[in-house]
Amino acid sequence: MRGAATILAFVLALLLATGPSRAEDGYDLWLRYRPLEPAYAKEVRQIAPALSVDAPPGPTIDAATAELSRALGIWLGHPLALVPDAREALQLCRRDRPCAAALPTLRGTGPPGSFGIDRVGSRTVISAADDIGLLYGSFALLRHIQQQAPLNALPQADAPRVAIRMLDHWDNLDGSVERGYAGRSIFQWWRLPGYVDPRLTDYARANASVGINAVAVNNVNAPATFLTPRFIAKTRALADTLRPYGIRVFLSARFSAPRDLGGLTTADPLDPEVQRWWQTKADEIYAAIPDFGGFLVKANSEGQPGPQDYGRSHADGANMLARAVGDRGIVIWRAFVYDPDPAVERTMQAYNAFQPLDGQFDSNVVVQVKNGPLDFQPREPVSPLFGAMPKTQLGLELQITKEYLGFSTHLAYLAPLFEEALDTGGLGRDERATLADIVAGGPTSLIAGIANIGSDRNWSGSHFDQANWYAFGRLAWDPTRSSDAIAREWVAQSFAPDPVLIDAVVPMMLTSRQTVVDYMTPLGLAHLMGSDHHYGPAPWVDDLERPDWNPVYYHRADADGIGFDRTAEGSNALGQYPAGLAKAYAEEGDPALPFLLWFHRKRWDDRLATGRTVWDELVVRYDRGVAGVDAMALQWNGLRSRFDARRHGEVAALLAVQQHEARWWRDASIAYFQSLSRRPLPPGHAAPPYPLEWYRTQRFPEAPGI
Template sequence: MASPALAGDGYRLWLRYPPAAAHWRSTEAPRLRVIVARSRSPTVNAASDELGQGFAALLGRTLPRSHEIIDGTVLLGTPQTSKVIAALRLPLGGLGDEGFILRSTSYSDKRIIVVAANGERGLLYGSFALLREAQQGRSLAGLDLRQKPASPLRMLNHWDNLDGFVERGYAGRSLWRWAELPGQIDPRLIDYARANASVGINATVLTNVNADATVLTPDYLRKVAAIAGALRPWGMRTFLTARFSAPIDIGGLPTADPTDPRVRRWWKAKAGEIYRIIPDFGGFLVKANSEGQPGPGDYGRSHAEGANMLADALAPHGGTLLWRAFVYQADPGSDRARQAFDEFKPLDGRFRRNVILQAKNGPIDFQPREPFHPLFGQMPATRLALEVQATKEYLGFSTHLAYLGPMWAETLHARTEHGDRGPNVADSLTAMAAVANTGDDRNWTGSDFDQANWYAFGRLAWDHALSPRAVAEEWTRQTWSHDPAVVSQIVGMMMRSREAVVDYMTPLGLHHLMASGHHHGPGPWVDDLPRADWNPTYFHRADERGIGFDRTASGSNAISQYRTGVARCFARRDCVPDEHLLWFHRVGWDERMQSGRTLWEELLSRYERGVQSVGDMRGEWAALDKKLDPERHQAVSAKLAQQEKEARWWRDASIAYWQFVSRRPLPPEVTPPPHDLATYRAIRLRNVPGDPE
């Protein structure tokens, strides 16, 4: 049976600190005696308190604070705050303010563990790293770690509206209780900040990219300041989305033209007002000239002109401007996938140095699988951020188990030039951002397993080279159990889960097949939406002859946006991976695949494999019922049952439609869908969580 310490409702996330007796070497416990940290800094005190609480739970006894170095001391400090750390001459050069060293060493014949850094945020991250090592059951006797973050900016983007609704949110309402601010701080904000600090997330954008200028008014800025104050001790800077038309909406100006001197003065004054209220304000995130949002294009100006105007307003205060590259025009032309590159590539080198261009992992829209965005590797004179989506808008919401670590690593490790040793996407990054999956649900993310995506984002943003499996193992030990058999089973499920979703939703490079508006459930037949590129039929182009979007030179030539070696591979059927085949190629139903099967047979087998994978996960999870706490085990069991039902819905509806379009019979071994196509097309979902409509 599960230890009572592991029971719970999911609120404590991966910061559970279960007693060490079951998984930590017994020789470790007597060695830890006291914690030494001399500081008036709220951040260092937060780190020291976390170590005290964490080790008290792990060891079953309190580690008091002290100013005396004795055997078993855990010492936090910088060379400036600790004579001991200065005397140890640790290699802190090059670690910046956020890097740290963990080392088990000796000082004056006393064995100590050192958490050393150049700055207070490094001490915070190092303290959480030390507790993570202990929670993994690793010996601290020979500890010697030196780390710094791969990306300077590691942030969550909250698509939260001022009314509390979370667009594409599947875990309840917004964490920001605006009506109670600034006078009342929800303690949950502290727990949110603490969880982010534990995985190295150092910034958050509070508001929806479909922005409301009201948040920039004085009353709301005081509320934002209260949130910023709660997050600050945990190393987090606060950002807001800026509506480009704010000078009109709340400023009384007749224009928002970025070249108009009145507009430029208004934004500079607004930035000054914000920084007087929030001195460490991070800056703005902007969605402009996309999906109806206002932008510089409304005045015939470029994205660079719009971004630079805002960047100039922020620059005197050290602020950063993140400008989203998710744009597409009213007329998609030959291929919507081309549009962001076509608009931004000519602007390389024309953005201010405090501008970061934020591009999604793929060129369409957070699909279950996309090739990497062609802007990565093609904008050498522009600072870039990778935007991913922790909230699973296109991967089954919080209902479907889909661990996204492999998905994000797939993008980070993608070679922007063909070959095993070429540069990869990670090499081009200044920042990583994730559309947050948190809400006011008790377990934060709507599903216990969706917590893993929050955790994995932070860990991969900190260290791009981490393996998704290693991250899954860390999270599982901290969240569920240290039983090796349980860890192996859960991690195995996680590592297969995203591929299962791809198989039963969008196999072989198909994309954007979801139902209209809410994007939940299949809709490959949809062809009546007002924009051509909102219709799944635009993307799959299936008919009796074949299926797939031709992005080679004979089609839209979107492959030309990639570097030469990558483009050549994507253009060749014998080089492009099957996983991206129908993204780049139109293929006949009877053409042979690498497996030897026809495309029709391969497509059917992928749908079958996806559904089978979910069934296997249900069985494996059921077998753990005696080894996990019953409340969370039952909650996950219910989610998996719903996922299997919906995976079958995806499989059956998709096969019914493809069979109708292709006019091909099903092989004898394939079970026909239980209903006709008309039945699946008639399904309508209402009041779907997170649906802005």
């Protein structure tokens, strides 16, 4: 019965794949199972002529067989046969079954999800100790074939280095998505639980294909409504849909829920009535969703309630919730906080709030720390908390949605940003330890990414933003992977395994993030974006409620110079880092100067390692960014014949928008900083076409994601 259902599902998928509705609109993401080159397809038929399954029946095994049938049926040219005899077949082998006796070694052992792929005589065997490992191994085999990689290099073993690989959705009750640039929420709360959009199964497939195994389904700024029985039932429907793909559901919990929902007069974490309320609520959720992952909490940040409202610490609040959850799940406590006293330098606030609490958090608490000490800027140094809390499980928070990097309009491949953070060394007592070393390993190790997934047909708002979702999953599984290798995988699967195409597109992707840095925040500048919507340049803003919400707070430009002195002579934010890393960040002899104005205040006429003055270098970087976008657009247009017309045209249109907006960033920023520096532009660099006041008066009430 299960085999018949799988074949029927494949036939339906094949009909859809060949019908007019299957235009190249980006819906298939990187799971585009298109016909292979004939010679390669012949080799695939030899290693996977049919499918044999030696594993207990279950929904995850069904998901694996359905995926293999979907892809191999297209590649073989006929439905994939399910056979009981594995002598000449692709086999799924659970290691507690008789099939394991024939394996030469038990490869791919390790944490949940580990798998091995072996050639055993005329069989190709995907083996794992658990069902989810067989699903991950199936996706790994399909990924290898999609790239038309040599099949004699097939044997492999893989295991996740990070236990919890999580997407955080900032989706709201009304279907809007905070910092979302790809349409409405895919969760459709209004229709749940009675109707679950079939698209959520494709969402689960995409996540499982890159190893993502956890999802927080609601905004960290969520109301307590998500904890009501009505919404627990809705969340249960989501959990039931995602579970076969190894994905556990988390909820963002509002700390004041005992007051908001329970009728209590307090949410003090040390109050026994509050503790009982959370224990009862956790029991209610686990009764409905036995594999519920736990709570994600934003507390005492940007107006959200928290334990400090009652004179308690973040550890008091996190531990109270962790004890309610118990050994059934975890509590993820975000370290993105504001000090009540804005006189404390902004980038030092999270360290000051959390580092003294090291060792005070329960074992099922993960403190989730953003990659940098500010707020997902195009470039930041790593947060000094990493390495400073050895007795606390720290999780890494990355932003996949491009809140500060051009929304879904600008092409910016974020894997180099992620890799730059993960490869940062000199953290903690062991100077050889990298950020990847700190966040990997252990049953509660965690890397989370703020998703940019919405109801747009292509999921992410633009085709190249899909690469950031893909890259996040691959790096969360193994933080040592390279941006280049991940980009090559993604291009081959999403477009075509064409070496000429790959060699042309991948370098463009790898330089795209630096290009954005150059035309938005060169030389270590940060937070120059417009207020609230964070769209477009606004380095002149100085009228917001808190000083550290204003761009002028961060660049500190005036007639004398520019930059934030975070050395010992200034705020001494450098003092929060280990000595070796602090020295590297303070380096001024590097021509790249990635953090110059982040850590130093410089006079406009100071001479830099590049041989230019600060003012001239700033202008050169802005123009380099504009030239980088022009080069991407030119490169893309030259590849027209190698792409399907629809996706090529959509990318080309967005690159034209990016060309316009890169110039806007360049012109507005130069106009503003020149009004302070009073220096002429270096020879060969054009003046902005409009006066500064024109740029200052631009308004964008329609900007998405607020």
